[in-house]
Amino acid sequence: MLRKDKFFYLFTIVLVTLLAVSLTSIGAEDKIVLVDVIGREIVLDKPATKVVGTHNPTLNAAVVLGGGEKYIVGFGNKEMSRPLYEAVMDDYDAIVQIGKGGNINFETVLATGADLAIIPERFKDQVVQFEEVGLNVIVALPNEESFDTIRQSLTLLGKALGASDRAEMIIGFMDDRIENARKITSQATDKQTVLFLGGSSALSVAPDAMIQTHLIEIAGGLNAVSGVSGTGNFVEVNIEQIISWNPDVIWYPAYARYTAEDLLNDPAWSNINAVKNKKVFAFPSQVEPWDQPTAALALGIAWATHNLHPDLYTLDEIMADVDNYYNMVYGKTFTGEQLGIK
Amino acid sequence: MDNTKFRRLFTILIVLLIITFFISLSIGRYSNDPLDVLNTLFSRAGWKEGSNPIMDNIVFYVRMPRIIVSMLVGAMLSLSGAVYQGVFKNPLISPDLLGVSSGASVGAALAIMLGASLAQRQITAFLGGLLAVSITAFIPKLFKNRNNMMLVLSGIIVSGFFCSLLSIMKFVAEEQTELASIVFWQMGSMAKVLGKEIVAITPVFIICTTVLLLLSWRINILSFGDLEAKSLGMNITQIRGIIIVCASLLTASSVSISGTIGWIGLVIPHLGRLAIGTDNTKVVPITVVMGALFMLVIDTLARTVSTAEIPLSILTGFVGAPLFAYLLYKQKTLVE
Numbered sequence: 001m002l003r004k005d006k007f008f009y010l011f012t013i014v015l016v017t018l019l020a021v022s023l024t025s026i027g028a029e030d031k032i033v034l035v036d037v038i039g040r041e042i043v044l045d046k047p048a049t050k051v052v053g054t055h056n057p058t059l060n061a062a063v064v065l066g067g068g069e070k071y072i073v074g075f076g077n078k079e080m081s082r083p084l085y086e087a088v089m090d091d092y093d094a095i096v097q098i099g100k101g102g103n104i105n106f107e108t109v110l111a112t113g114a115d116l117a118i119i120p121e122r123f124k125d126q127v128v129q130f131e132e133v134g135l136n137v138i139v140a141l142p143n144e145e146s147f148d149t150i151r152q153s154l155t156l157l158g159k160a161l162g163a164s165d166r167a168e169m170i171i172g173f174m175d176d177r178i179e180n181a182r183k184i185t186s187q188a189t190d191k192q193t194v195l196f197l198g199g200s201s202a203l204s205v206a207p208d209a210m211i212q213t214h215l216i217e218i219a220g221g222l223n224a225v226s227g228v229s230g231t232g233n234f235v236e237v238n239i240e241q242i243i244s245w246n247p248d249v250i251w252y253p254a255y256a257r258y259t260a261e262d263l264l265n266d267p268a269w270s271n272i273n274a275v276k277n278k279k280v281f282a283f284p285s286q287v288e289p290w291d292q293p294t295a296a297l298a299l300g301i302a303w304a305t306h307n308l309h310p311d312l313y314t315l316d317e318i319m320a321d322v323d324n325y326y327n328m329v330y331g332k333t334f335t336g337e338q339l340g341i342k
Numbered sequence: 343m344d345n346t347k348f349r350r351l352f353t354i355l356i357v358l359l360i361i362t363f364f365i366s367l368s369i370g371r372y373s374n375d376p377l378d379v380l381n382t383l384f385s386r387a388g389w390k391e392g393s394n395p396i397m398d399n400i401v402f403y404v405r406m407p408r409i410i411v412s413m414l415v416g417a418m419l420s421l422s423g424a425v426y427q428g429v430f431k432n433p434l435i436s437p438d439l440l441g442v443s444s445g446a447s448v449g450a451a452l453a454i455m456l457g458a459s460l461a462q463r464q465i466t467a468f469l470g471g472l473l474a475v476s477i478t479a480f481i482p483k484l485f486k487n488r489n490n491m492m493l494v495l496s497g498i499i500v501s502g503f504f505c506s507l508l509s510i511m512k513f514v515a516e517e518q519t520e521l522a523s524i525v526f527w528q529m530g531s532m533a534k535v536l537g538k539e540i541v542a543i544t545p546v547f548i549i550c551t552t553v554l555l556l557l558s559w560r561i562n563i564l565s566f567g568d569l570e571a572k573s574l575g576m577n578i579t580q581i582r583g584i585i586i587v588c589a590s591l592l593t594a595s596s597v598s599i600s601g602t603i604g605w606i607g608l609v610i611p612h613l614g615r616l617a618i619g620t621d622n623t624k625v626v627p628i629t630v631v632m633g634a635l636f637m638l639v640i641d642t643l644a645r646t647v648s649t650a651e652i653p654l655s656i657l658t659g660f661v662g663a664p665l666f667a668y669l670l671y672k673q674k675t676l677v678e
Contacts (some may be wrong), residue, residue: 077516077517079516080516080518100513100517101517103513198518198522199518199519199522200518200519200520200521200522200523200526201522201523201526201534203533203534203651204522226649227649228649228650234522235649235650236526236531236533236650236651237371237533237649237650237651238371238404238533238645238651239404239533240370240371240372240400240404240405240645241371241372241649241651243371243372243396243399243400243404244371244372255518255519256519257454257457257519257520257523266536267399267403268399268403268404268536270399271395271396271399
């Protein structure tokens with residue numbers, strides 16, 4: 001009898017222990033554990049559904065993963081990418097502006113009912129403020145920009161929003177365009193030097209640490225800028241420095257306040273190769289910037305490759321890529337005219 | 343004896359300015375070889391054949407306009423600082439006393455946000471500066487109190503108001519284009535100077551400098567005090583008004599071209615007084631040349647020391663603040 005009792009008690013203990021462990025692990029499987037780009041661990045009880053942010057490239061990842069305004073309840077700068085967002089969101093103007101850059105109205109944030117804030121590393125001081133008002137915060141974009149950081153931010157946010165499959169699909173598209181660019185440029189015989197100017201001034205240039213350098217290199221060019229250090233920001237130089245670099249090609253953002261004609265007609269620029277050969281181009285697009293660390297950079301890669309090697313990669317091929325991307329992400333397409341691509 | 347010392351100093355400064363001009367013309371990010379510049383100059387003069395078109399472009403379209411404008415701006419800011427300090431009998435006064443810099447900053451920011459061209463930006467900055475000064479001059483009339491202190495206080499009020507306006511504009515501005523432009527403009531730079539700026543500010547410089555040189559002995563009389571000046575038969579209101587208008591025009595023109603540049607209008611007049619004494623008939627011309635020389639050196643450093651363009655206010659602050667401390671030390675009896 002005694003032996004039977006001992007067995008029964010032992011069996012009960014083991015059964016209860018197994019039950020407790022399985023219940024705990026069921027709870028644990030529901031939680032989402034993330035490590036953001038500055039090494040912070042964030043635990044979400046469930047995928048986030050309402051996201052806020054003020055940095056356009058960072059917030060763009062959430063827009064792309066939602067195919068529009070699905071996850072977005074609060075925006076920062078509403079003018080950058082306005083043409084795109086107005087086209088893919090039902091009521092872009094109705095989305096609340098929670099602040100600009102580093103200045104955020106946290107009462108407005110609370111009023112949106114947001115459960116997640118996504119910010120770039122340069123705004124990491126806001127982490128404490130968001131957490132104090134009860135929001136989870138993911139620092140999704142590091143200061144140093146590269147294709148890996150875009151993959152990282154899409155993967156991170158994909159997990160946070162329960163949209164990992166979609167994130168993988170979009171990353172796959174970008175990787176595909178990078179691979180395509182590499183194949184095309186391997187056939188090219190020369191490398192042109194490219195100068196990427198900033199939007200605020202024709203005398204601001206993109207240093208090594210910016211995504212523009214990676215764009216230029218993957219498209220088979222060389223960044224004309226040298227001797228300039230800086231992370232994530234365009235740097236002001238003088239015209240003599242640009243003459244010294246003497247780029248073969250000049251790209252400037254489509255949202256810049258100056259145009260190609262301003263440079264082509266300025267006598268101070270007249271001896272630069274790019275100006276002499278009229279190779280000054282607005283980097284697309286007029287719908288959203290393709291030169292920022294966002295998913296649309298994949299299209300920037302395609303255009304940059306075409307611009308430097310038009311004989312190896314035609315305009316029709318770019319437009320096919322553009323249609324594929326916008327169809328995949330938003331279920332719609334844009335014409336070359338709308339995008340500002342000739 | 344004083345006149346001899348003045349003539350000697352003035353001559354030395356002019357010679358230094360000419361030498362610095364040629365040194366500055368010879369150095370830059372493209373080439374630091376003076377022979378390249380000499381060959382270019384000789385080719386232009388027809389004394390030599392076979393010019394290098396790139397060096398020609400750099401010397402005549404890039405460096406020379408910038409060098410000339412930096413000398414003019416330095417001279418204008420220093421001169422307006424000197425006359426303000428004389429008229430208001432206060433050695434701590436600088437050209438932005440009456441709100442010119444703040445008004446010009448608002449004008450420039452407005453132009454940037456409206457997507458205006460560089461030339462339009464310079465015009466709106468100039469008009470903004472003049473608007474600020476006009477409001478500053480109007481407030482004492484409104485309160486029927488025209489003494490110097492009221493004018494200075496009005497300047498503080500107007501500067502404060504325009505600074506707030508500028509802050510609103512910065513808050514509303516688009517971060518990646520407009521805000522970056524406004525902030526860089528505020529720090530002062532000659533990087534965007536082209537030849538037409540010389541045409542824009544030279545008439546203002548010539549006319550206002552001539553008027554102020556001619557009135558410099560009256561600034562001496564104003565420094566004795568209002569009663570003494572009146573007893574000597576001077577129309578204080580008229581003379582002070584003309585001097586302030588000229589100084590404001592000089593400041594507004596400079597700021598509209600280069601953005602706000604600190605310290606030069608405060609420090610250079612003191613340096614002038616340390617060198618030549620307090621007689622404004624000598625301080626004014628000495629200050630003009632010293633200001634031109636100082637700004638030329640600063641701008642040359644700004645465009646050559648590193649690949650990135652260094653804002654002028656950073657350099658004038660680094661040099662001007664310790665220099666001002668030294669001047670205060672040298673003039674410590676005056677301070678006491």
